[in-house]
Amino acid sequence: MSVVVEHLTKQFTQGGTPAVSDVSFHAPSGAITTLLGPSGAGKSTLLRLIAGLELPDSGRVSIAGVDCTHVPVQQRGIGVVFQSYALFKHMTVRQNLAFGLETRKLPKREIEARVDEMLQLVQLEELGGRYPGQLSGGQRQRVAFARALAIRPQLLLLDEPFGALDSRVRVELREWLQSLHERTGVTTLLVTHDQEEALEISQHVVVLSDGRVAQAGPPEDIYDRPATPFVASFVGGTSVLRGRVHSGRAEVGTLVVEAPQSAQEGEAVHAFIRPHDVKLVKPAQGQEGPTASRVERLKPVGGYVKVLLKLPTGESVSVEVPRAEFDNLGVVEGDSVHADVRMAKVFLGDYSI
Numbered sequence: 001m002s003v004v005v006e007h008l009t010k011q012f013t014q015g016g017t018p019a020v021s022d023v024s025f026h027a028p029s030g031a032i033t034t035l036l037g038p039s040g041a042g043k044s045t046l047l048r049l050i051a052g053l054e055l056p057d058s059g060r061v062s063i064a065g066v067d068c069t070h071v072p073v074q075q076r077g078i079g080v081v082f083q084s085y086a087l088f089k090h091m092t093v094r095q096n097l098a099f100g101l102e103t104r105k106l107p108k109r110e111i112e113a114r115v116d117e118m119l120q121l122v123q124l125e126e127l128g129g130r131y132p133g134q135l136s137g138g139q140r141q142r143v144a145f146a147r148a149l150a151i152r153p154q155l156l157l158l159d160e161p162f163g164a165l166d167s168r169v170r171v172e173l174r175e176w177l178q179s180l181h182e183r184t185g186v187t188t189l190l191v192t193h194d195q196e197e198a199l200e201i202s203q204h205v206v207v208l209s210d211g212r213v214a215q216a217g218p219p220e221d222i223y224d225r226p227a228t229p230f231v232a233s234f235v236g237g238t239s240v241l242r243g244r245v246h247s248g249r250a251e252v253g254t255l256v257v258e259a260p261q262s263a264q265e266g267e268a269v270h271a272f273i274r275p276h277d278v279k280l281v282k283p284a285q286g287q288e289g290p291t292a293s294r295v296e297r298l299k300p301v302g303g304y305v306k307v308l309l310k311l312p313t314g315e316s317v318s319v320e321v322p323r324a325e326f327d328n329l330g331v332v333e334g335d336s337v338h339a340d341v342r343m344a345k346v347f348l349g350d351y352s353i
């Protein structure tokens with residue numbers, strides 16, 4: 001069951017910028033598709049348009065090949081989970097799960113069986129009698145998933161479902177969601193501003209910027225082959241350096257990287273350099289030379305060390321070095337190093353996003 005969005009536009013204020021502007025994409029059947037973008041990119045509005053919680057000014061939403069643009073939300077067969085748990089506080093977990101099934105007038109026995117099945121699915125069998133206030137944030141969100149899935153939706157829509165949780169629980173629930181998805185196989189659309197979450201969880205990513213699709217594709221494509229400067233800078237924590245083409249290569253700051261084949265001698269370029277695509281080499285004492293960079297700051301973070309390099313041109317580059325490699329390198333703040341760029345994404349023209 002796939003979702004096809006065609007030329008969807010939604011403007012909240014007359015004459016203002018549309019929140020969603022001529023958006024088209026395809027969310028493959030049975031996959032997790034993320035809508036990724038910075039705050040204000042139009043992610044939630046797009047999700048609400050697909051859910052039927054907002055009406056578009058123009059465009060079309062098809063679910064499983066059926067045009068649903070004007071179908072009421074209750075008839076779209078959709079389960080929704082928002083950032084805030086939105087559970088009924090005065091109802092137990094079981095009652096919360098049963099609620100949507102009772103309004104659909106399912107037989108009592110079937111409701112009981114479905115609630116048991118959902119509690120098992122989200123691994124909360126022991127907690128059916130508790131009230132939401134007696135659960136942790138992560139557990140409450142699992143109940144919200146169970147409630148959304150209880151109606152056996154053909155499509156699951158998730159709007160920053162882990163946004164209100166601390167980072168450890170977020171990472172745990174990410175893995176939990178992947179295994180839940182493997183078990184249910186429900187086509188899922190997930191809104192997030194967290195690029196790591198998008199790349200890890202989903203099989204398809206739609207990157208949004210200013211209400212438009214900047215790029216859509218598998219996570220590997222988005223990461224390795226960003227289509228625009230915006231995507232390159234939003235996904236991957238990159239440094240941006242400006243420079244020019246010289247003898248078929250791009251000189252950016254004091255670094256030299258591959259230039260696109262179509263580049264002309266002297267043409268302006270800007271290069272996006274990912275933190276782990278830079279190798280640091282310590283020169284022998286007195287051999288630093290004019291192109292050496294200075295180690296401005298060092299910060300160990302778990303299994304790697306974040307290094308802030310200052311090039312002789314004054315530009316900064318962020319580098320991440322695996323802990324063992326860093327220990328072998330033996331540098332301290334203030335040292336001179338040479339930076340070899342293994343790979344960079346180089347765009348022709350000047351940098352403006």
Ligand SMILES: Nc1ncnc2c1ncn2[C@@H]1O[C@H](COP(=O)(O)OP(=O)(O)OP(=O)(O)O)[C@@H](O)[C@H]1O
Pocket residue numbers: 012013018019037038039040041042043044045046193
């Ligand atoms: N009901 C509304 N009325 C007026 N403007 C709105 C409404 N909902 C959203 N907007 C505007 O539409 C634009 C897109 O908002 P939206 O919430 O879809 O972005 P988002 O990418 O989900 O952002 P965030 O990650 O911060 O939630 C914003 O400029 C927002 O102010």
